[in-house]
Amino acid sequence: MQVYDLFTKLVRHPNFQKNIMIGTIRRKLIALSPTPFVQAVPVICPICNRPIPESQKDAHHLVPKSKGGKTTEYLHRICHRQIHALFTETELAMKLNTAADLQEHPEMQKFIHWVKSKPNHFYEKTRKSARLKEG
Numbered sequence: 001m002q003v004y005d006l007f008t009k010l011v012r013h014p015n016f017q018k019n020i021m022i023g024t025i026r027r028k029l030i031a032l033s034p035t036p037f038v039q040a041v042p043v044i045c046p047i048c049n050r051p052i053p054e055s056q057k058d059a060h061h062l063v064p065k066s067k068g069g070k071t072t073e074y075l076h077r078i079c080h081r082q083i084h085a086l087f088t089e090t091e092l093a094m095k096l097n098t099a100a101d102l103q104e105h106p107e108m109q110k111f112i113h114w115v116k117s118k119p120n121h122f123y124e125k126t127r128k129s130a131r132l133k134e135g
Contacts, residue, residue, distance in 0.1 A: 043057065043074050045074070045075050045076045045079055046073055046075065046099035046103075047075055047076070047079040047083070047099055047102060047103060047108070047112065048076060048079055048112050048115050048116055050076065050115075050116065050120050051120050052074060052075070052076050052120070053120055053121045055121065056076050056077045056078070056120070056121055056123060057074050057075075057076075057077070058074065058075050058076070058077045058080040058081075059072040059073070059074055059075075060072060060073055060074075060075045060080045060083065062092075062097045062098060062099075063092065063093045063097045064089040064092055064093055066089055067089055067090070067092075067093035068093075069093070069097075073099065076115075076120075077123055078115060078122065078123050078124060078126065079111075079115065081125075081126040082108070082111050082115075082126050083096075083102060083108070085126040085127060085128050085129055086105075086107050086108070086111075086129050107129075
């Protein structure tokens with residue numbers, strides 16, 4: 001009975017009523033206030049070093065999943081497709097399993113030079129290299 005009496009006195013106290021009202025109003029104002037706009041940090045493609053628009057973001061397994069890879073990096077869709085157009089999964093797993101290795105390859109250097117002249121959102125269908133078509 002003592003706890004109940006103490007609670008009743010507390011609830012009937014004028015300051016208790018004010019604090020509840022202030023708390024309720026504050027909660028409603030917080031719910032209605034706009035959340036601060038946080039600008040997202042642009043993701044940079046590790047192949048061409050350009051910002052990747054959300055619509056062009058592809059996750060690339062550095063070592064292909066079929067070869068046991070788990071780690072991914074975001075690339076431009078066109079960069080990602082070019083990698084798979086030029087190289088086999090075995091080549092990617094064995095020799096070209098980092099962005100730096102891919103950037104150093106002569107065929108990728110030609111592509112990077114070309115794609116850097118395009119807007120960030122640019123996309124064009126890629127074709128398999130003749131070497132991969134034959135093999």
